[in-house]
Amino acid sequence: METIAAIATPNGIGAISIVRISGDNALEIAKKLTKKEFTPRKATLAKVFDSNDELIDIALVIYFKAPSSFTGEDVVEFQCHGGVVVSRLILEEVLKHGARLANPGEFTKRAFLNGKIDASQAEAIAKLIETRSKEGAKLLSRQLEGDLSKFVDEVREKLIEIMAYAEVFIDYAEEDLPETLGSEIEERLQKIEELLIHTLESSKRREALLSGYKVAIVGKPNVGKSSILNALLNKQRAIVSDIAGTTRDTIEEDIQIGSHLIRIIDTAGIRAAKDEIEKIGVERSKKAIEEADIVVGVFSADEFTKEDEEILELLKNVDKEVIIVINKVDKGINIDLDKFQGLKVVKISAKKDISPLIDELKNLLDSFSSEDEHILISTRQIHAVEKALNAINESKQFLQTGELELFSYQIQDAIRAISEITKPFEYDEMLDKMFGSFCVGK
Ligand SMILES: Nc1nc2c(ncn2[C@@H]2O[C@H](COP(=O)(O)OP(=O)(O)OP(=O)(O)O)[C@@H](O)[C@H]2O)c(=O)[nH]1
Ligand SMILES: [Mg+2]
Structure with a gap:
């Protein structure tokens, strides 16, 4: 993979700035700039030189060997002195040695492409950076840990079970179908439907938790x-x-x-x-x-x-x-x-x-964030659940008429829709949309 680099910390005055490099040449570039060898995951204090051999800074350098890094590639982070100048000088040197400037969100995109995180986790990272409330941050950290991914897997599993169950009877003649088949599947579908509707509604209600x-x-x-x-x-x-x-x-x-x-x-x-x-x-x-x-x-x-x-x-x-x-x-x-x-x-x-008003506001806000449910954090995720619900709804008529092939086809659609939350199908379009809103260096 092409080696990319960016300043990962915000532009401004601070104690340290971080320059991040990811890709095949990350380690080689770091060696050239510092004339040092690096052990993976060990912080090394190193002098950083420019191409005229002049000292730019003394930085703490950490090498993460692929695949044990955020992006899944070789990654080197330079923790240099803060302010806008030093990190920019280091970045310039890194670029001179063949890395290219990363696009917004490109590090996270690579993490996704290399299977380090799924789509719902990538979205959680983007939101975590922007969120303005403690509750929002907590929720997003849970999502980052894979809470929503687990939920999606569960729903998918249940739908697959239903589909498999229906498939068994597909070759049966209509009159030979067990009488209870319809009601059994229907019952299971009902439960999934309720769960999805509940998730959708609580997500919409709690949208403001993040902003x-x-x-x-x-x-x-x-x-x-x-x-x-x-x-x-x-x-x-x-x-x-x-x-x-x-x-x-x-x-x-x-x-x-x-x-x-x-x-x-x-x-x-x-x-x-x-x-x-x-x-x-x-x-x-x-x-x-x-x-x-x-x-x-x-x-x-x-x-x-x-x-x-x-x-x-x-x-x-x-x-x-x-x-x-x-x-x-x-x-x-x-x-x-x-x-x-x-x-x-x-x-x-x-x-x-005015303390009675403050108390009442506090109660209300607490009650908003106390519901401990999986929530969908982006329009993309909400659409996916809505699509799955639609397909489930459509499937029911075929269950009634005993057209199990058509039923199974609808359930497949629902599975595809719900899977999109973590493993989207329309790859390219979705990737551009999702990662384009990130900041450079993430
Ligand atoms: N006695 C008393 N007077 C109050 C109280 N709260 C506000 N006032 C007075 O009521 C008047 C109007 O207060 P504002 O806060 O400007 O009212 P407002 O609703 O913002 O009014 P507009 O901006 O014109 O819509 C002021 O003279 C305040 O001092 C209160 O709790 N007790
Ligand atoms: Mg007023």
Whole structure:
């Protein structure tokens, strides 16, 4: 394999930078640059020289002999001093000696091609680099360990069993088929179907686990939305005033709640807008609700108007987790709390104490991430499961009519679809799509 090289650490100032080489000539290049011999998996401190024999750096060099490396090829890593210059000089020398610059994701692609990891693990690596939450990272590490691969294998095995079972009876005349055959296979199929649907749904629900959940604060003007944002952030981020319509655009900030990093969005108060700018703000509030995973609907403890009524109606009909906040309870509660029956309600004063809201948010976020299920982390994986489900669905009619060949054909389709999660069929297209989004050096 052609030898590739790249700087594997981010571009910037840091204690060390890593230059990674993989391919047939990796070891030879390392020897030329350092005039040293290397033992596999042993860190060796070595002087690194350029082609004029001038010292570039003293680096820690580690050689991983094929196939016991990340890519499955000979790999050498130079851990040199940080900053942008040294690693670049080393990389330049490596390239002069015949390596070529790696494309984004090419190291991981080689690991995949050499059978060191499967497709679901490669995707887990890509997501792990980007994820913003501890829970997300934990989940991806499990996937990297092969959790999803095991799940796929199990489903595949069960489908193969069903197919094999059906195949036995394929040469039978229709009237000779055992009477229970259909119901037995159907029962087994049903179980697989349920499992796949469950996985699909929980994956969709938990998609935001990886990117961080979005929480939108909405309500009529002047109920204290920005005051709540400021209290959550512990600083005066948004302007607060007693003039209704103070916040005109959405404000987004990241905050940590327990072990969750969430993005919190303060919105313009929702009402029939008086001017053009406010109208845009109100539209954005509605959009914020659409995009959020959790909606915090704020009402004031001292009045409940027609506008509140409309917002409450809106919140009752959104298909999201909603927390109702009754704010300004320091003024006393003058509204009928029965209106909020059936909803999660917390009473707070943004001026004094918002801890009941924080607790409720924490509970909700914990419950989101406590489901310990296999989740599909990419659209590609979700498509694969949907395709498998479709094929299973299609297969049922043939089971009923006793057309076992057609049935078996559909089950094969389902097997092919589910297998794509780990061992895709449309190789080239899939590879380009999957590895193209990686960063160079991975
Ligand atoms: N007494 C009391 N006043 C509050 C409380 N929270 C907010 N306020 C006051 O209510 C007014 C409106 O607060 P904001 O936070 O600007 O309200 P908002 O919902 O962001 O308003 P818009 O941006 O106009 O939609 C300000 O004068 C705040 O000081 C509270 O808990 N108790
Ligand atoms: Mg505001």
